[in-house]
Amino acid sequence: MFENIKRKPAKTFQDLIVWQKAHQFVLNVYKFTMSFPKEEIYCLTSQLRRSAVSVPANIAEGFKKRGVADKKRYFNIAQGSLEESRYYLILARDLNYGDPQELFTLLQEVSKLLEAYINSILDTES
Secondary structure, eight states: OTTTTTOOSSSSSSOHHHHHHHHHHHHHHHHHTTTSOGTTTHHHHHHHHHHHHHHHHHHHHHHHHOOOHHHHHHHHHHHHHHHHHHHHHHHHTTSSSSSOOOHHHHHHHHHHHHHHHHHHHHHHHO
């Protein structure tokens, strides 16, 4: 349906839909972790927030890199941070710290967008 729609090239990383969704994921992670037990502040709360923040941060950094290999490296780091976040959400759920289902949904959306963005960059390399 939308495959033939051409978007204007992004001027800043903030123009990227994948970055916007990843940033929303971070904001939601911060809200989710506010209710974690206080003893988790330097452990699971910190780890989950750091892994979540790493996603849009690496997208932003990769956006400015000139070479395809550099871009791909940063976006791959973002993918790894997403998977790390996925594990922490599973752990939080299993520890009964809350229901992260909405975060899982948003995480999956970011993952698909990031994969598509990486593929579009690789396609321009050919």
